[in-house]
Amino acid sequence: MMNRALFAAAVVVLIACDQAAKQLALADGSAVINSGVALSFLSGSNLLSLLVAACGLILVGWIYRDTVRNRTLHRPEYAAYALLVAGGTANLIDRFIHGGVVDFIRIWIIPTFNLADAMISTGIVLLLVLAHYYGTAQRADNQR
Template sequence: MRFLVVFLGVLGLDRLVKYWVQQSLPLNHSLPVIEPVLYWTHIRNKGAAFGFFQGMNDLLMVCAVLVIGGALVYILSRRPRPGIVTALALIAGGAAGNLVDRFLFGGVIDYIDIRIWPVFNLADMAIVAGSLLIVVYAVFCSPEEGRSLWKE
């Protein structure tokens, strides 16, 4: 249940914000939020993070499906701790949000612009947060706890 709530929450919020961006801001335009630190900048990213894999939309869609499927298989085949379920749901929800964009628009809608980093979106933040949560679990558990980290 936790997986489903977090997954759908990330996906739903991501879709809502991207819809607002599409309706409110023309493509390739910026709107200052907190100058000079934060802007809404509507762009279409046809690659992955940092612009890698430009023009490889089909490959990136397959990767997203594999990530979502892998998270589901792992959770259904084992009994991971709640934190790991949350982390995998964040990653899968973010992957699903970007997958929808790739399918509908041929690229990901990015909009959070902090000027010192490539423009990104809520789905990207969920993927990073989930990944960091897994790293934190792995790093800060003793070897005894580490053996039971992934299973209750």
């Protein structure tokens, strides 16, 4: 069982790391503002970007609320949800402050992204792996 304060603290620390990295990237000029959504989709469409931000805010709030209320999750699941909430919140902060997300990580063939994007992707992959792991463990327990 995860302590609510520990979960919230993890989310705050992850957001702070993301925002600090983005400020450094903005200061040295290596950052770009992505006003679109994933892979710059809908870039330049303010109304649609605002709608996506509103949906993101609702989704992040819902995940946070359900996660802190859930007493049956395993610690790795809490970590995955903390990554999702922190990444989503960090990108929402960017949208409200900069009008888009601050992207600065460039890897050869992959579109430019940021730490919050990496948190979201890692959280999703971790949840998928854990769903398989805990599902397999539960099936094994049921067969005994």
